Structure formats: C-alpha cells, structure tokens
Amino acid sequence: MNSARQPALLDLRGIAKSFPGVHALSDVDFTLHKGEVHALLGENGAGKSTLIKVLTGIHRRDAGTMHLEGQPIDLHDPADAQRLGIGTVYQEVNLLPNLTVAENIYLGRQPTRLGFVDRRRMARDARALLAGYGLDIDVNAALGDFSVAVQQLVAIARAADLSARILILDEPTASLDAQEVATMFAMVRQLKAQGLGIVFVTHFLDQVYEIANRITVLRNGRLVGSHATADLPRLDLVRLMLGKELAEIESADHAHGPGRGGLCASFRDFGKRRYLAPFDLDIHEGEVIGIAGLLGSGRTETAKLIFGIERADRGEVLVDGASARLAAPRDAIALGFGFCPEDRKTEGIVGELSVRENIILALQARRGWIKPIPAAEQKRIAEEFVRRLDIRTTDIEKPIELLSGGNQQKALLARWLATNPRILILDEPTRGIDVGAHAEIIRLIRELCGRGMSLLVISSELDEITVYSDRVVVLADRRHVGELRAAEISPRSIMAAIAGTDAPVAQQERPA
Amino acid sequence: MTRHLKAAAPQLAALFLVLLANWIVFPEFFHIRVQDGRLYGSLVDVFNRGAPVALLAIGMTLVIATRGIDLSVGAVMAIAGATAATLVNDGHGAMTAIAAALAVGLLCGLWNGILVALLDIQPIIATLILMVAGRGIAQLITEGQIVTFVDPALIFMGSGAIAGIPMPVILAFLALCVTLFLYRRTALGLLTEAIGINRRASAYAGVNARAVLLVAYAWCGLTASLAGIIAAADIKGADANNAGLWLELDAILAVVIGGTSLFGGRFRLVLSFVGALIIQAMNTGILLSGFKPEFNLIVKAFVILVLLLMQSGASGALLDRLALIRSRPRLAPEGKEVS
Amino acid sequence: MTLIRSLRRLLAATALSAVALSAAHAEDLTIGFSQIGSESGWRAAETKVSKIEADKRGIDLKIADAQQKQENQIKAIRSFIAQGVDAIFLAPVVATGWDAVLAEAKEAEIPVVLLDRTIDTPDESLYLTAVTSDTVYEGKVAGEWLAEKTAGKCAIVELQGTVGSSPAINRKKGFDEAIAVHAEMKIIRTQSGDFTRAKGKEVMESFLKAENGGKNICAVYAHNDDMMIGAIQAIKEAGLKPGSDILTISIDAVPDIFKAMADGEANATVELTPNMAGPALDAIIAYKKDGTVPPKWIQTESRLYLPDTAAAEYDARKDLY
Helix, strand or coil: CCCCCCCCCEEEEEEEEEECCEEEEEEEEEEECCCCEEEEECCCCCCHHHHHHHHCCCCCCCEEEEEECCEECCCCCHHHHHHCCEEEECCCCCCCCCCEHHHHHCCCCCCEECCEECHHHHHHHHHHHHHCCCCCCCCCCEHHHCCHHHHHHHHHHHHHHHCCCEEEEECCCCCCCHHHHHHHHHHHHHHHHCCCEEEEECCCHHHHHHHCCEEEEEECCEEEEEEEHHHCCHHHHHHHHHCCCHHHHCCCCCCCCCCCCCEEEEEEEEEECCCEEEEEEEEECCCEEEEEECCCCCHHHHHHHHCCCCCCCEEEEEECCEEECCCCHHHHHHCCEEEECCCHHHHHCCCCCEHHHHHHHHHHHHHCCCCCCCHHHHHHHHHHHHHHCCCCCCCCCCEHHHCCHHHHHHHHHHHHHCCCCCEEEEECCCCCCCHHHHHHHHHHHHHHHHCCCEEEEECCCHHHHHHHCCEEEEEECCEEEEEEEHHHCCHHHHHHHHHCCCCCCCCCCCCC | CHHHHHHHHHHHHHHHHHHHHHHHHCHHHHCCEEECCEEECHHHHHHHHHHHHHHHHHHHHHHHHCCCCCCCHHHHHHHHHHHHHHHHHCCCCHHHHHHHHHHHHHHHHHHHHHHHHHCCCCHHHHHHHHHHHHHHHHHHHHCCCEEECCCHHHHHHHHCEECEEEHHHHHHHHHHHHHHHHHHCCCHHHHHHHHHHCHHHHHHCCCCHHHHHHHHHHHHHHHHHHHHHHHHHHHCEEECCCCCCCHHHHHHHHHHHCCCCCCCCCCCHHHHHHHHHHHHHHHHHHHHHCCCHHHHHHHHHHHHHHHHHHHCHHHHHHHHHHHHHHCCCCCCCCCCCCC | CHHHHHHHHHHHHHHHCCEEEECCCCCCCEEEEEECCCCCHHHHHHHHHHHHHHHHCCCEEEEEECCCCHHHHHHHHHHHHHHCCCEEEECCCCCCCCHHHHHHHHHCCCCEEEECCCCCCCCHHHCCEEEECCHHHHHHHHHHHHHHHCCCEEEEEEEECCCCCHHHHHHHHHHHHHHHCCCEEEEEEEEECCCCHHHHHHHHHHHHHHCHHHCCCCEEEECCHHHHHHHHHHHHHCCCCECCCEEEEEEECCHHHHHHHHCCCCCEEEECCCCCHHHHHHHHHHHHHHCCCCCCEEECCCCEECHHHHHHHHHHHCCCC
C-alpha cells in the first residue's frame, strides 16, 4: 500500500533480536508515517521495550532491515539515532533535575558567545520553544522544582527540538493525572500536525483511542497485528494483546467476599501529626478493604502508618484484642502484616538480587539471620510462586531488575505470600502493569481473601476498586472522610465521597 | 562451582599473570625450601606479607557490601598492635594481650558501626574520625615509641609456623573461613547484600538494617585488629606511627580488584582475598626486580590500571565486539521488500 | 599499668592542650620551646633530653606540643612573646611561612634558635642560630666505617628512607661519597623501606632471596635503625647470622639497635643525637651573659657507636626513648 505514496517515514522489516536464552523479537515489521501517532502495545515481555531500544540504537538488531524515508539505516548507538532525527522520552524523566529548564533543553548544545555559554540567549530560546507549546514556566528554575508532568513536557520539547522526525514516547503518561495527560496530548497533536511520526507506548487503552491513528500489537516478541485505530474495537484489541478470551479476565461481576470473618486487627484513634489525621479502622479476616482518594490524599500514608514505616504518635493498635507495638516494619511483620509498596523500584525490589532471593527475603528476615532457609527450600518456595503467580522469568536466579514491571510486582507479592501474612497491604498493585498481569493480580486478590487473608488495597482505578472491595475507605486531604460498604460501592459513590457530598462529581475517568 | 570459577576468572588470570611476571624477572620465584621449620621462598613471602591486607580486605568487603567504607582499619591495626605489645610488656600473658587487642578492635568497629547505623553519619566521614584519632590513641598507648617485646607466644603470631606454614597465612585463611561461615552459611550475607543494594526496600521487607550494619563494621574492626597483632608480632614491636599506615587504601583496592562494587551489594570474599594477594605479588615482584625505588609507585599504578581495565565493563564490551567481528552473524539480505 | 597511665596522659594532654609543662625551678632564664609533636621515638626523646638539659642548667623550659601543625607553633610562639620569655626554641614542622611570627619575636628582642631543622627565609637575622645535625655527614661516617671494616671490598644492599625525603637523599649521598673511592665497594641493591621496621623487614626478605639466599651480600646499610631492626629479623629468619654473615651499619642510635649490638646482631650505628637543646642552651647562656653571637649553624656531633659500648649505651638511653 505504501508503493503509491511517498516512502514511509520509518519502515522496519523482519527485525529480530535475541538475548541469551530469549528471543526478544522475531520477524517484526513496523511502519510509521509522517504525521501519525502510532500506538505500540503489548503485555509486559511482548517486546515493546526491545523494539524501542533497537529503534534508538541501544540494541543492535540481529536481523532485518531499517529504512528511514526510503534510505537504509544502521544504528550503532543512541547518538546515531539522534543524528537521524529519532528522539525518545521515557516514563522516568532522564534529564538532570538540578539544572535549569533551559540548561536541560540545550544540554550539550548550548548557544555560545565568544566561547562562553550565552545564558541569556539560551533562556530566551527555551522560553520561546516552550511558549510554542503553550507552556509558560520559569526556564531559569531548576527542572526538579517542577512536577513530573512539566518535566515530561520539557523532555518532549527537548526531544522534538533535537530530533524533529520521529518521537518515541515510552509510557510518558504513567504518572500523570487526567489534566496533565490532556496538556501532554495537546502537545503531541501539535507535533503530529508538524509532520512528526510519533510512536506511543502506554498501558492506558483510553489514551490509545483518544490519540492514536494506528495500533501495532506485539506478543511474545512477535507481531500480532497492525490496524487503524478506527478499525479495531476495544474488545478486539484486548483479545489481541492477551491472546485469550476477554471473559477470562472480566469474569462475573463483583461477588462480595465469602462474608466477613472475625476481627483481626483494629486501629483506634491512630494517626500522626502533620502526616495523617487520626482514624479508626477494623480489619476482619477474609475482607478486602479498598482505599481510595486522589493522589496525596493520604492513601499511601495510611499504609505506611499501618505497616510501621512511619511511627504513629497517637492512638493504638489491637491485634487479636491485645495492644501491639508498631514502631517499625519488623514489628508489623511480626504481627503478620505485609506491604507491597507503590514505588516498586526504590521501596520494593532489591534489584541486583535474584528472583529467588527477593521472594524469600521477608521470610528470611523474619526467621532471623542465624536460621538460613536451606538452599533447596528456597528453590522450592521460589519455584512454587513463580508457577502459581505465573512470574515470567527464564530462571529464578535472574536478577529481578531484569524482569518486566508486572513480573516484579508478582515477585513482590510472592515475597509476602511466602510469609503467609494475615493482613496484606497492596499500594497501587496494578500501576504500570499491562492488562494481562493486571487481571491476574485482581484474580489473585480475590483468591487470597477467599482463603481468609485480609487485604488493604490502595488504587487510583475506581473501576478496579469497585470490583474487589468489600468496603472502601475514602480519603481526602490526609483524612479518612468516608467508608462505603457492599452495595454502596460504585465509582460514582466513591467520587462523590472524595468530592464531598455537596460538590458535583467530576466527569473524569481517572482520578489521581 | 563452575559458575563460581567462571566469575573468578579475571582475578585468577591476573594473579597468574603477576606471578608469571615475577617468575620472568626472578627465575627462582617459585623455589621453596624449609628454613627453621618454616616454608621459605618468595612465593611464601607473597602469602605471608599479603596476610595483613588480606585480613583487612575481608572486613572491608563486608563494609563495602553494605554500601559503606571503613577508612579506619589502618589506625585500628596500630591500636591493636599497641594494646597487645603494651600488655605483654606489663607482664600479662600473650593470650590476655591478644584477647584484649581483639576486643579493642571489636570496640573500634562497633564505634564506627554506631556512627553509621544509629547516627546515620556517612561512612566515609564516620570512619575518617577514627582514622585520624586512632593513630593518636595508638601513640598515646605506646607513648610515641616503638614498643618492642620478647614474649615468644605473641611473636609466634607473626613469625611462627605450623606444619611449615607461616602463622599470618594460617590466621588469614582461618579468618576467611570463619567469615565465609558466618556470612554464607547463615543468611547474614544475603541480608548484607540486600541492604547494600536497597536499604529502604530491605527494611520494608523486615531486614534489621542497623544490626546488619553494626555486625559488618564490628567484624571489620575485628579483622583489622588481627592484622594489627600480626603486623606487630612480625617486627616484634608495636610501631604506632607506621603500623597499617595507608593500608586502608590497599584493602579497598583489594576489594575492588576482587570485583565487589564500591556501590555495595554483591560481595565476593574469596576474590577480595585474591585481590590482596595480587597486590602483594606485585609488591614482592617490584622488590625482587631491582627497579629503582622511585619507580615503585608508577609500576604499581600501571599494573592496577591494567587490572581494573581487564574487568571493567568497557573493555569487556570491547572484547565482545572483537569477538563479534570475527564471528559476525550474517544479516538478512538488504532490500528484502515486503509489500 | 601502662595502659592506664596512657589514658591519664590522654586526659592530661587534653586539659593542658597548648602551653604546658614548666620545669621545676625558675632561675634567671625562661625559654619557650615550640616542639613539633611526638611523631617518633626520636622526637619524644628529643623532648625528654631538652627538659633534662634545661634542668641541668637551671633554666625554666616551657615546652608546647604543636601536634604536627604549624598554626599551633605560631600560636605558641606568640604566646611565648606575650609572656616575655628570654629566648625561643623552635623545631619547625615545615620550612616556610615563619617570617611574620619570627619578625614579631625579633621586634620583642627575643632570640630564636632553630632545633633539628632549618627554615627557608630571605632574612637570616630572624634567628640567632640553628642547631642541626649534618645528615650527609652521617652517611659519610657510616660509609667510612664500612670501608675500613671490610678493607674496601664489599657488596652492599641499601635500605633507603622514604623516597624523596631529605634525610634519605642526604644519607645516601654521604654514603655514596665515602665508598666511591673504593673500587670494590658497590651497592648491589637499593630499595625504599620507608623508615619503618615492617618495610625494612619486607625489603630485606626480598634482597636475601634475590641475592642467592643472602650469600652475595657482604653488608646492609640502612638509613635508619628501625629499618635495620626489621632487616636483622629477616636475616635471622633466612638462617643467616646478622653481624657476622652479613654486616650491618645504620643511623640514628635508638636503644633497640644497641640491644642488637649487645646481642652481636648488629655492628655499628651513627648517632643522630636527640640532644639539640644542650648546645642551643649553651649558646643562649653565652649570648645573654656577654653578648657572644654564636655561628649561624651549630652542627651536632655524628658519633659512631660500636658493640663494645652497646650495653652501657642501651642502659643510658632506654629511658629517653
């Protein structure tokens, strides 16, 4: 189809890339046209990251051809990609937070005068560049002073200015709220109108349908299909990504737990000054308590107080009716609590340690250093959880940092399940995870509470929270503002609780 | 086991090369005979002289694994030597003196550990305090002199031998085995690596990071004091001004040569030990070579540079690339168009 | 028990910090002595001897320990000036940076005597005299003794001091000059032992192995006694007899080398006397009495000591060090 028109902006044919033990990509084709936003989708481990790394010169392809506007190209390193006009913006902003906005934009190519950096011109140019996207900020302030969203916009502006042909956006919206996403999309549309080809990687299907012209889906390193967005209904897209019937993941509506068991732990007037207003909370066996609220409303703070990471300065906690000490995570673990933090990378995984070591870490810490878990036992535990939770790894001895986000999350879950906790706190367990893993984790939450474990689940996804919670605690402004039970629970009621009874409920899909 | 061997390949190759170079400059390098019931020869010297730094490297490895560093080990050596020498001269038994010196080393280590683990002072600053003050403390104990002693049991720690093997070598190997047992037969090694890589995540998983840190620094102090006893026993005197001077740097270098990252995490005790031997083999080789002393440091620096390049990622990638050029897989033919 | 005593000393030192320790009875003269510190046994002995020599002459000597810091020395000198002492002794920790404070002393008409080391200054009138040893000469005495002992025929191994330090350079120079006139005296190996026992031993071990188990070596020359004491141990451990199989000659005359000589394990040492204060005190007394201006450089004696007097010398010195 492309023979009649001018050559595609970027045309990849038969790309293959292997790593020891893994065929990360085999025979993948990908075509990008000028002025299009092309969504690249797939579960974790589908090969998206590898394809992008091949595109940006970080990895060298093993086989296949690459053409840029009809010319064959061969990328040896990221600098090659940049020279050819291929720019990338990652989920985690990889600029320098302690430099100013202007310095970041012109890093490595500062305008000079008489051999010195011409700071005034640099600031002027930066201001003009950002103003072109409707962004009016102080370019002489340190980049780190701005929100992640603004940093992300600056990164896009820099990349587009540097490489004005192809822009790769690798999960740029993962930590942005709805408004910020809207702002970014305005910018993306503008770049698209300027004729850039944009590759967009995301987990948010809504965003795909909002902005992408075309969708290419990868699965297990192979091309599954490439379609115009308009020709691909959501249901079909999910099916393409998962390779299974949707019914499996959206099985049945919410069937509220098997009924509440006995009281397991209760927090009375529990709180910390300037951190979280005192709250009361009872946790029963086999109960899933959803914790909802906007970002910064006190959700994670609740979890950190309950898990002893932050020390409460008032109130008490009763476990099985007896007053308990809760001054450190170790105390919480001794009481049978577990906590999967939101920030997997800095608070969850121990990157260089293997999957096995990460899984047994909490159990080992609880047993004490003098009683090591025998090697065979460690292997058994790790392999059991790898199987049960379907953790995708070639080897349990692989460093966990090499796993995809979803698989890291499952390994962290395994870490706690190995300690057989009574109460497990999950902070945003599905964030940054692909649809498949997402569904599996939700299924797991149900299964666990079915076995008598109590779960506290923090989530920004109201649909999700509605599906599995027996009760929902709603927070706003670092205060527990409401509690919804069984039949009352719906995205609408939660939003109403967040907004306060009188305020109108905002019409947004994704609060947070 | 083969996996371990493979990981150790660069260090073992380096040791082999340095020994080979020594053999070239001094053909009798590998000659060993028995002298007064003790193995005698240049190769024995490498082990015997390398023992103190090897001991320091053992403790240093543990501290570096926690993402720390201990600059005070040289000063702790001086304190331990001074303590042991002063006590035997005051009429105490050698066993008492050695026990007291080890206890003092343990205390020094605990002091560092408290500063780092409980008071959250940066390790480089926390241990700098004892590095500076420690030598002064040692000088006060010896009153500024070299305290010579004649106690045969204490001297045996430095110049004695069992079955021909010099005591320092036996003690260093013993310390290595005990440390390996303490860290690898229990979960302490795993917990140490965990806090070194990600202290916060480990704490959230219930690891008692403070206790692990305290143990690492205390153990480092203990191995340093053993090194100090050996160093004093070797020269039959406690030299507060010079004992262990700058050896903290050799110990850190040994750990780095052994492949343990200064950023903490995975640690390799045996290879740090090998690293210490590499450094000593180099020193011994330079002394045997008859180079002018002015060149010692330059030769040493050059060899170390080569060593570190050998195991750095950059040169590894270079080697990979060379290998790739030789066996480059044939790319799919260009211009294969699919319409 | 010495440990306890040491702790007491620590406490005392902390309490007294800067200016301390005045000798028993103040007679007609009071002298301030800014000492470097106590970084070596020799330095500690110098301090002790200074006190003894002052007591002998009935002079009140105030000693300030600078703990190796020039700023402490400058502070001490200013404090001496303020107290109006009759003279100031200075063992300078570094060679430069003294002009301002010595000019203050000159203005106050307080004579300054440099001990053990000299300073770099364009204005030599800033100090009355300097009492130092001649390190080149020490090396020369050592070389001449060895030439005589071996009848000018000897294969020598040399243990140098710290590379680049002035005593190491000078002691090597003096020794080389002395043996240069003997065609069959040769330094076959030379290495740095950093002035320490441990390094002296390690370097000697390698020399012994490199020179046919020590059979090629006629004598060892060490730039200080401490390295020699290490080397003697290495020779013994190699199954040879130091003092007869291999001759020894070193410099400093610390007690332990006399002990080795008394035991027949060492042959000779050249003294670097810790008594710098004696000649300095005599010069000041004469200057104060009738204005006798001493020469700009008072050279201390570099005496050679041999085993015959070793036992007696050891007893005389062991308390100084």
